[in-house]
Amino acid sequence: MRNSLRGLLPALIVAAFAGFTRGDEPGVGSRFETDVRPLLKAHCFQCHGEEEELKGGFDARLARSLVKGGDSGPAVVVGDHAQSLVYERVAAGEMPPGKKKLSPRELDLLAKWIDGGALTVRPEPETLAAGDTFTEEERSHWSFQPIQRLPLPAVQQAETIRSPIDAWLLSRLESRGLSFGPPADRRTLIRRLSFDLVGLPPTPVAVDRFVADPAPDAYERVVDELLASPAYGERWARHWLDIAGYADSDGYTEHDAERKSAYRYRDYVIRAFNNDKPWDQFLVEQLAGDELLTPPYANLNPDEADRLIATGFLRMGPDGTAAPGVDQNAARNDVIAETVKIVSTSVLGLTVGCAQCHQHRYDPIAHADYYRMRALFEPAYDWKNWRAPNQRLVSLWSDETRRQADAVEKELTEVTQRRHAELDGIVAAAFERELAKLPVEIQPQAKAVRETPADKRTPEQQQLIKDYPFLNVDRGSVYLYLPDRLEPFNKTWDELTETIRKTRPADENVMCLTEIPGQVPATQLFSRGDFNQPRQEIGPGELAVLNSSGLTIVGDDPQVPTTGRRLAYARHLTSGRHPLTARVLVNRFWLHHFGRGLVATPADFGALGERPSHPELLDWLADDFTRGGWQLKRWQRMIVTSAAYRQSARRRDELEAVDPDNRLLGRMPVRRLEAETIRDSLLALGGRLTPTWYGPPVPVAPDDVGQIVVAIDTRDSAGRPTGKVVPLGADEFRRSLYVQVRRSQPLGVLEPFDAPLMTPNCELRTSSTVAPQSLLLMNGPFMAQQADALATRILREAGSEPAAQVERAWRLVFCRLPTDAELTGGVAFLNDQSAGVRGAIAKDPTAVAVDPSRAALANLCQALVSSNGFLYVD
C-alpha cells in the first residue's frame, strides 16, 4: 500500500480522459463510447446497469438507454443539456450519491455530447449481457494487443549502436534532434554495473584491473563475471521478493506470527536467478509447482522439493487465520484476495482487485473476471474447509527421519510425566508445611478440603480456603512456596528435556500451496465482494479481455491428480502468446536497470497506468525475451552492454530543454542506492560482510528504546530488556536479504531508506530524501560501527600517513582516486579533527582515551559513506 501510486490517481484520471477526447472542438466529434461512457462507467454504472437490480429502472450503459431514461422519464433531451434530467441531477450534485461527484470537466464532456446530438461511434448492440460487455475502445487498449515484433528502426548515428535496444532508443532521440550522451568513464561504469548486478561496490582491485584492461571486450568480461557471481542472485532475488511480498511473518494482526520456513522460498528465488532458470519454468513452478508432483508429497528429491517450495509465492500474502480474535471468514477471504493481488500485479500488471466488488471502473475487467481468477486458487485455498498456515506446511522429512522424531517425542512425553510426578510430591510437601501454620484442630478439615474438588466443596469448606488462601498451592504456584527446592528441580529437568529435545531432527518444513485431491469447492461470485452474498458459480479462467486464444480451463483435469487449474493457467501465461506476461516482466527488469520502467507504472498496464514511453521497444524486448528461451542473463547482458546503459549520467542543456524527465534516455539517471544496498555495501567496505548464502533468517528484535535491530530477542517474559546479549557472531553481518522480514518490525537502518512494508507486496519502491536518513547517517550507532570498521581496514591497508589514508578511502568508497583538491581537503580534515579531538581530551580528564588520529580517520570514513558520492550511483 505504502508504495502504491494511489496518491497519483486523480492526476491520472484526468490524463486518461484527456486521451479519449478527440477532434478539434470539444463536442463536435463527441461520441458516447469515447467521451461519455468512461465517466458514466466510473460514476454511475454500478447502480445503473451492473447490479442485479437497476436503480430507478435506469440503465446508463448505452446511449440509447441513457436517452430513454428510467422511472423518472427521459434522461436526455438531445441537443439541450440544460433540459436533460441526467445533466440536471449530476450538475446539482444529487448524483452520484456519496462524496465523489463529477468534475467540472466531466460535466462539460456530458453537456457537449448532449448538445452535439448524443451520437455514438457505431450502432449499439441489441442487448447487453449482465456485466460482461466492453466497448471496442476498452478492448483496444494497447497492453491487451498481441506483442508485435517490428524490424529495428534505422538511425543516423548507426556507429554508436552496440545493442538492438540502442536502435529503438536512438531513433526516438534522433527524432527530437538528440543523441546518446558520451560513454561514462570506466570507474563510473564498473561502479554502476556492480551496484546494478550484485548490489555491492566493486573492490579496488576489480576497478584497477578493468581500468587497465586493454582488451576490446574488457567491459563484457566484467559483465560476465558479475552475472556469474552468486551475489548476483542475491541482488536480483530481492527485486522479485518485493513484488512477491516476501516476509518471514504472517502480518494481518498485531500477533504477526513468524513464518519459520518462508526462507526456503527466498532461497529458491536466489537459486533460480543464479542458475538462470528460464522464466517460463520459474513462473510455472511458482504458480503450480505442486501440480507437477503427485500427492502425498513424501520422500521428495531436491528438484521435487523445489517445485513445492516455489508455490511459496502463493503463500506470501498476509495470513491472519491463525491469529486469535480474527473474523475467520473475512481473514480467509482476505488471504485469497491478497494472493490474487500479488499474482495480478506481478505477472499481469493489472489492478484486478478493483473487480472484486464491482466491474472495474477503468479497465475492461468484469466482476465475474475477478472470480474466474479467484477460481484458479479456490481448490487450494478452499475457504470453507480452511487450513491454517501450519496445517499447510509439508515436511521434507523422510520416513526414517519421521520415525526418529516420533521416538524423541515419545521420550519427551515420558520425561514430562516423571517430572510432574516428582513435582506433585513437592506440592504435597509444600501443602504440609502450610497446613502446619493452621491451628491443629482444623488441620484435618483443611486436609479434607484439599482432597475435595473445588466444585464439590461445601460452603464451610470454601470459607476455610478463603481464610487460609495460602493453602492453594499447586504445580503452577509451588515455586512461590519452595523457591529453593524448585530452582534445582527445574534446572535438572529443563536440562534433561533440552538434551533429549536436541536429538530430535530439525524441522524441514515447506511453506507451500497444495490442493487436497478430490476436494473441489465451487467459486461463487460475491455480490459487492461480500462473501455473505454469494451468487452464481464461476469457473476458472483467464480475464475475458486477455483470452483471445480461447483458453478454457476445466474445473478438474483428469490428467493430473490435482485440479490442474493453476497449471493450465501458468502454461497459458508462459505460452509466449500472452499479451501481458512478457511485457510486464521485461518492463520490471528494465525498471531495475534504468530506474524507471518503459511503463512507469509497472503493476498497472491498464487505463490508469502510464503509456509506454517506447511501445515498440517494449514489444521487441518482450518478444526477444520469450524467443530467447525466457532466460534473463542473456537478456540482461544485451541491456547492460548497450550504448544506452553505458552513457554518462551528466545532464546536457539540449537534453534538458527537450526531455527534462529523461523519458527518452539520452543519459543515465543518477539514482540513490536502495536500503539493502546501503547496508550491505557498508558492511562490505568495512570488510565485515559475511559471505554465507541461504538458510533461516537472521533474527530482529527491538533494542532498549524500541528501534528494531539485528539481534536475538532477550527480553524477559514481561517484555523488559534483560541487558543480555546473545552474540549472533558473523550472522549479524550477513546481507540484508537474509535478515528476517517481520511485517510488524521493520529494521531501523533499512526502513528510513524506503525498504518496503509488505502489505501485501511492493509494486514500486519510492526513493525519498528526508532528515531521518541524515540523522541516522550522522548519529546512528550502526554508522559509527561501520565507519570504525572501515577505518581499521584503511589503517591496515594504507598505514598511518594521512594522504595515503585519504587516497585509500576514496578508492574504496568512491572507486576512484581523489583529485588534488580532494586530497588536500581530506588531509586537512584529518589534521583538524585529530587536533580537535586531542585538544578535547586534554581539556576533559573524564573523556574516554582514544587515539585522536584514528578517531579522525573514522570520522572521515563516516563522512564519505554519508555523502552523496557514495549514496548515489551515476
Place this chain on the structure above:
Amino acid sequence: MSHFTRRHFLTQQAFGLGGLAVAWLMRNDAVTASPPKPELERQTFDLKPRSPRHAPQATAMISMFMQGGPSHIDLCDPKPELTKRHLQSYSGDIKYDNAAEASAKLFGSPWKFTRYGQCGMDLSELLPHLGQVADEICLIRSMHTGVNNHGQSINALNTGRSTAGRPALGSWLTYGLGTESQNLPAFVVLSDPGGLPVLGVENWQNGWLPSLYQGTVVRPHEPRILNLDPPEQLRGAAQGRFLSYLDQINREHLARHPREHDLAARIQSYELAARMQSAAKEALDVTRESEAVHKLYGLDDPVTRDYGTRCLIARRLVERGVRFVQIFTGNQTWDHHGGIETALPDVCRKTDKPAAALVQDLKQTGLLETTLVHWGGEMGRLPVVQNEKNIGRDHNTYGFSTWLAGGGVKRGCVWGETDELGHKAVKDVVNHYDYHATLLYLFGLDPQTLAFQRPTGRATLLDGQPGQIVSGILERPPPAAT
C-alpha cells in the same frame, strides 16, 4: 534548486519513517492547522497539526505513569473502616497474585490522612506536596481495569485493551492531532534510570498505526535520543567539523552533477537534521531554567533530582509544542508486595515534590489550561496483608486511584468511591474505556471517528467498547452527555 522545495521533504515525509524514533519531521507549512477531514480516508500519514472535530480543551498531555501500582489506600483513598478492622479476617472474594504469601488479614494504613486545600481533599502524609496543589487536581478514586497483572493492566490503560500489540495512547493522539512542534518529536517518552517498566518498549509502540506515531525515547543516559544525539566520537566541535567537511564534499559532488535536485535536497536535509539536533538538545537542557524553578522541582536535592529533572523536561517539551509526554517510573517501582512500610515512603519522597511542582509550574506559566496532566499506575493494592513477615500488599485492579489536572478537568474534585475497605470501586466507576473516552473528548476527538482502517476492519482506541465520558470531572462537559 528550482525543483526543490520544502514541500519535497514534506510530501516524502509520509513515507519511510521507521523504527527510527525521529519521526516527527513532518512540519506545519502554515501556521493554522488543516481543516478536519474524514478520518477514514487517509492514505498517507504525517504529523501536521490537525484540527480535532470539536473545540479542544486540552492540546497536550503529560502522563506520569507510576508503574507497579501505587497503594491507593495508603496514599489518597483513606479507609477508616479498614483501620477499625485492622488484622481481622476479610470475608469477601479476593484475587491474589501471590498465593504463597496470601493472607485474609485486613491491614489498615499505617499513615495519617489530612485534609488539604479549600476543597478539603483527604491525602496521606506521604504526599504533602500534592496536598499543596489539591485545589488544582481531580482525584479519581474509582478506577477499574479488572485484569490483575501488570502487563495486561498497563495495556488496558495505555492502549485500550488488555491484549498486546495495540497502539499506545500517545500514538493515537499524535495520529489524531499531529504535533505543534517544529523540530521535536510528537510523542516523547522519558524513561527511568531504574530500568524500563514492565512491557518495556511496547509501552510506546505504534502497534498497527504507521511507525511515524511511535514514541521517541529520551534516555536517562547519553546519547539521550538515539540518532538525534551524536555518538561519543562526534560530540561537540567534532561533529561541527564533521558536518562542515561532509557539506564540502557534498557540494563538490553537486558541482560535478549540476541540476541533480535530489543531491541538493540531501544537502539541505543534513542542515535540517542539524537544526533538529540542536532543538532537541536545547529542549533537554534544564540548566537554562532559573534557580527558583530548579528548587521547585527539587533539582537541588539528590532524592528528587532525577524525577524532578524529567518532570521539568516534560514541561519544556510541552512548552515547545510536543503533543504527548509520558514519564515512566522504573521497573516495578510501585509494586510493593513486601516492605511497603519503608519502600512506599521512599518512592513518594522521590516523586511527590516533582509531580506537584509540575502542576504548580504549569499553572504559573499558564500551560495548565491546555495541558492535561495524569498521575497514576496500572493498579492499586489490596486491603489485606501480603507476607506477614515483611508487610506488603498484593495487586488490585478492581479499585484504585488516579489523578488528573488541567486541560479542562475540574479542580479540587474527588470522583468515585471504592468500598469501605478500598477493595473494589463501587461508585462512579471509571474503567479504561471511560478514561479514554474522556481523554479523547478533552482533546476534541470523537472515540468513534478517530479510527484506523485495518485489514480486520476499522480500529479505534476504545475498540468498539462502550466507554462513557466522565462528565462529572469536567469543567465543560459535553452538552448531550448524561
